[in-house]
Amino acid sequence: MFLKQIDLTGALRPTFVSDDEDLLFVQDNVGLYEGKYKLPNHQNGQIYLTSHRICYVDKAEPRKHSVALDLKDVERFEFYGGFLKSSAKVTLIPKPTKRASLQPRSPVPAGSPSRSSTSSPAQHQDGSLRVSQAENTPISSATWVCTICSFSNPVPSNFDPTTANVHTPLPPCLACGIKPSLTHVLKAAISSATSRQPNGPVLQTPLPVRPRPGAELSAGPEPARDSSPRSSDPDASFQCPRCTFLNHPSLLSCEICGAPLISRDLPAELLPQTRTHTESPGPVLHALSPVAPGAENPECVKISFRGGGEKIFYERLKGAMTQRKWLLQGAPPIPKASRPGESPVNGAAAGTAMSASTTNPASQTRPKIGGIAGLEHHSQAMRKNNELVIGSAFEDLEALMASAKEVVALADSFARQVKGASNASENALLADSVSQLGLVATKDIVGSSSGAGGSDSLYLSELSRTLAEFLTDDRRGVLRKAGGIMSLVDLWAVFNRARGGVELVSPADFKKAAALWEKLGLPVRLRTFKSGVKVVQSRDRTDETTIKALLAWLRDLHEFPPDREVPWDWRRFGRGVTARDVAERFGWSIGVAEEELEMAEEKGVLCREEGIEGLKFWENFIDTGEGNGFKDLSREHAEKVVKRLTDAGFL
Template sequence: MIYLNYWNYPEITASGQPVLRENEKDIYVEQNVGLYHGKSKILNKQTGRCYLTSQRLIYIDDLINSGESLYLELDDIKDLQYSSKFLKRSARIIIFLKRYSGSDYRKNRSGVNPHSSVQKSTWTCPICMVTNESSGELKDRIPPCLNCGVSPDYSMVANTVVTTVSETANIQGGQAVNTCSACTFINHPQLGNCEICGTRLATAKQAWNNNAAGYRDTRIKIQLESSSGLKEGDAPFVQISFHKSDGQIFFQALSKVLESLEDSQLKHLYNQNLVSVNGVALNSELILNENKTNQIGIASLERSKEQQILKNDILLNNALTDLNNLMALANDIENLYKNDGGNRDKELPLLIIDRDKFLNKSAFLDEISREIYQLLISEFKDQMETNGGILVTMVDLYALYNKTMRIGTGFISPQEMREACERFPKLGLTEMKLTKVNNRVLCISSGNSFEFIKKKIINIAEVTPGSDLLQIAQSLNQNNSNTWAIGIVMEVLQNCITEGDLLIDEQISGIHYYVNSKWTNGKKPTTTE
């Protein structure tokens, strides 16, 4: 199998979402896709979703998130071709990749070998017994001692000579070989993208050729169904197959991202130190020589008026120039509107924002479900490690998620929140589940968290009889970094009362709780006043 070095292994969160790099943004998500390498299917990579970001094309498998996931660098893509659905053949995007030959590798490796051997020898001076260090291998001639200045014969120090060989990384021009041009971070020579900012490195081709030479990530698992049909020297290509959609939106989004990526790479090559556009200066500030002899009186007022008129003149000239450019294109704009006006309703949207990243509501809810799951894992990590579980009301989770994850992208509704949480089992997110406490309050729980907090509350009431709600909550959260919500404590207390585990004593000062040691099971606890 050839041309497998374009595939890379992505980092995946616990919820099955890709970990994005610094300054990397997600743009679109396509569900139900499969991967082809050349003309052959890639086994175990036919049921997944594809994330399009500003830097990568990431495939996440629905069945085995971390084991069967891959990504391509957008910088490695040369061209795209769309193939529509025909009979039993699903719609596909054919992605042609850039070819990196051995000459690219030699070009990156030209000059100095990235690793060189340095030989050092140590010997002990027979006069002053000081240990000296010299570069290279000692032979007949011994350098003078650094302490006493005597140059002994080799026979006198032969028994004390120790030669060592070490490898050092060479540096060209005072900078490391794999230094990022954007943030100047020194990366590992095998990396193709900067660890800090994600910028494509100049040694990306060298890393590709190192992979071709046998240095491969063992986490990448690629097994083809049949021959890929690719031979040495052929143009490498891969395919994305769309099982349930036509893939048009994804194709347009990918084309637009590649176009913007190419523009961003070229903008540093052209129009450097640009002074004017179409004869109009970019900096239209009027530079006038200041005459300090006449800064007061009528002459000064007339001079300031003239300066203001000249500035207004420049401003109007710039505006009229832009207007003339617009009017020159008026006929072209009118013809474009007439030709495409009838098909505007059928045109697929190119403006991709949040919900429009997904083809349907089901795909949107799936991704929201993964985001909620990951938020719970990260937000309540300490509490899960300490207590072995969490219990969060849907009201608190709704506020937390919208304020944390949805600012600037539009809040989700409570109904969407509930539907997303109900999808945890379907997506294989088994650590969290949607439960109902006292048949009225919806909560997200993990493990046996309800019984855990219930036992702790009963224990607190047993140790300190007559505790009220505030005292129980303070005792419960005394050693926890993530506090148990007061609403959860109230619901668990109500469950303890209903089940007959606790008794209540209502007084003017409030409600006090006691462990039920008098009534047997099956009898309703009474309230004393």
């Protein structure tokens, strides 16, 4: 499925897939279409655009009907501006190759480890192949060499030299982050296209396919393709394109080298006849186009923006698709470019290994040096590498962005090194918090809404959810450390500090967001004490539980003798406690303790004693419910009335 069910956090926001996933945009009041039809149960929700995915979270039944699609599965996306009653839409067209070729096989998730671990070119090729056929410009393996760092980048799959112009978005260099000039990429694309020109006509003949039931296609080996020749015999084994090992046809990846065994070209070649009638852009392309563009594709997904925000969404989506952050997963590209004598794959591995500071496979290629010399050599190499990384990272902003992950990792490791000296517990906590605050809602990632001031409310609800997540996150345990309750002001301070001094939240917004918890059904609640102090606590903590805890403690004090002699009968009355005692005992702040005590007093559970030692609270032995004396008096009063009546002769 193009659309996948997703997990939600406690605050009903999508969970991360990977650490470097960034939230780019949020918009509410959207609906989903599949093909031409509305998807039932997906008609009113919020759309989250992250650097990796597009997530739809349903408003009515978020746990049930929330879906996401990976951007890496997106072939193309189109924008439709809306007309009259039809609202603006963004159409996402999936990459059909994978889906179709995988269909007869077991449905392996697109991001399965075996595939994502193979370096980006393989994946890229994977996606670009179809395009090359669709547009008759076989740029599949076209690469352009960065003029800055001489890293050879793949030409983007959606780059079409025939239509490219100055406004065509070009991806920056994967290694150094410098944007290439259009002509540069154009040249690369054309040169690769011309080198393949002779093969052009063959494309129309069916390519060799994986043995597949019902597919009676046979073709000779295709020398121009990098995919290996395959026999048409259904029983034949499947040759790995990388290591040429003959695998069993039902295997998904090569047994020897782990390369993916996918017949990418299968559907493209199988389907053309059935799909000739399309609204394709031009007749020439149309004749050659094996796969119709989106409109007729049954699985294309449309996002309908009923509340506006489509333009920003489209812009951000464009950016995300250009950046293709998901390609960066795991392998920081910079060192591999700057290290000569290593294959890219090894370089990538070394890169990861470096950041994780473990033994790297690349060390096998080095001359073996043992003992202390080896260690020294190793650390020297590491230092050099670090130097290189930092030096190149700060050269310019783009490069810094590209290597942000690495620099952060380095900074972390430096921080760890100095930790021993300083009391870094708080710093570590803060740094931790910052890195964990990934999916933060800021004002500019939230789309505009239909009504006036509507965008504000979306921002607030997002902030509210972020806060709830922040509070309930077990890793941080903000609320737990504060004894399950903390004042709103404290939370505000902690939260803003955790944001690392950027994107600070104003107190007014913060208060409004906190007020939304109840409405959004989040697991925390805002409580206002009688004095007006606002506190935050988890939903399951009610006054009753607090009182129970307080009383249990006070009853305990009947059992344990007080620290010093007291004149009263402590076995009977226990002893009084100050707000300080309570704060100490329950881990609350003093203000909160005071409020809780007063709340309990308000309920009649506690009573107060003002003395030279300050205000103390006791179990309530004054109002024990019997109210004897008063009843006696009232009874006597009644008797008096009766007597008077008697005296007056009425009785």
